[in-house]
Amino acid sequence: MGPDDTSDDGDTGDTGDTGENPFAEAVEQGLADHVGTVEPSEVIVDGDTTHYRFDPADGPMCLRGGDYWMSVREGAAADSGDLLIYLQGGGACWSALCSAFESLGAPAVPESGMLNRGLAVNGFSDWNAVYVPYCDGSLFVGDVDIDDDDDGTIDRYHRGLINLSAALDVAVARYPDPQRVVLAGSSAGSYGTLVADMLVRTLWPEAELIVISDSGLGIGKPGDFEFIPGLLDEWDALRLVPASCQDCVTDHITGLPRWQLSRDPRLRFAAISSYDDAIIGGVFLGLGKGEYEQAFTTELAISAAAYPDRFHRFFFPGTLHTTISTDSVNGGGLQGITANYDTTVVQGTSVAQWLEMLILGDPGFGDRID
Structure with a gap:
């Protein structure tokens, strides 16, 4: 079945209630190879938040070899059954362009955006939260070390897959049976969700799964059918795409979420973007005026038409990049570059309100397209 061979309601998955993993094929191709292979080397308890540090010798590490850590923050009701997994953004690094977070600071969960528990409107404020920082430049999928200048010394450690796996191992040990999991990613983290969701489903087979994709919608370079496959191949991640x-994987990777939706009837997507995202469309893809808008609106219209009840869109005018990581109260973003979770509004609804409507099952929930 191709990604668009669906019935009108989009519920044509051949798994879901059978107990089988709808993404077993990806697991067989190596997606879960690092699951259960790494233990934290240090655990730091700080009130309701626990940080887990990993020894680079065990595998997890940042782009230049530095330590990797992740954090868990207990919600107001630790046994609530709701789990938020947040994948941080921070650029990308490949042979032609390297502009990415290369290391991590001191362990902390940022109190901003959808992680800000003090916002007046934030449906996730009392959820258990898993914070997965980003520092290896491979969109959480890399599994290769690269010596760029052939001098015998590794220059780039693309350990995204083992970093993600180690973080999810901690998460599933802490929260083995959530009723609902929201996997949210911003920018690089958003691109990361497009593969990470298959691993999340593998580890939590019974949970409702909602993916929030903020400013990283699977768009590549229109008409260039070598760009995305080349990136994934460089990071040794092309093998993770189900055969x-x-x-x-074409000139975009938007077909992957459609393929996932066709196989997992308990999966939903919420896609958020500005129409002319200057960071994704300009800096990383090098697209001309209007090209990014044309690409993502066309591609995501296909997804929404195929799965109208499970693929949702929030599109707003302008060039700003990301919404869910920053807010107007605690900040956390860059003036003139990032938008805010609580003040980015389309048709009278902010991103924060829209996502709260999604998780509450509000009858007024639906696409917000300006």
């Missing part, structure tokens, strides 16, 4: 999905 049966022949249209998953």
Whole structure:
């Protein structure tokens, strides 16, 4: 079945209630190879937040070899059954362009955006939260070390897959049976969710799964059918794309979520973007005026038409990049570059309100397209 071979309601997955993993094919191709292989080397308890540090000798590390850590923050009701997994953004690094977070600071969960528990409107304020920082430049999928200048010394440690796996190992040990999991990612983290969701489903097979993709919607360079496959191949991640999905990786990778939706009826997507994102469309993809808007609106219209009840869109005018990581109260963003979770509004609804409506099942929830 191709990614668009669906019935009108989009519920054509051949798994879901059978107890089988809808993404077993990706697991067989190596997606879960690092699951259960690493233990934290240090655990730091700080009130309701616990930080887990990993020894680079065990595998997890940042782009230049530095330590990797992740954090868990207890919600107001630790046994609530709701779990938020947040993948941080921070650029990307490959042979032609390297502009990414290369190391991590002191362990902390940022109190901003959807992680800000003090916002007047934030449906996730009392959820258990897993914070997965980003520092290896491979969109959480890399599994390769690269010596760029052939001098015998590694220059780039793309350990995204083992970093993600180590973080999810901690998460599943702490929260083995959530009723609902929201996997949210911003920018690089948003691109990361497009593969990470298959690993999340593998580890939490019974949970409702909602993916929030903020400013990283699977768009590549229109008409360039070598760019995305080349990136994934450089990071040794092309093998993670299910072989049966022949249209998953083209000039975009938007076919992968459609393939996932066709197989997992308990999966939903919420996609958020400005129309002319200057960071994704300009800095990383090098697209001309209007090209990014044309690409993502066309591609995501296909997804929404195929799965109208499970693929949702929030699009707003302008060039700003990301919304869910920053807010107007605690900041956390860059003036003139990032938008805010609580003040980015389309049709009278902010991103924060829209996502709260999503998780509450509000009858007024639906696409917000300006």
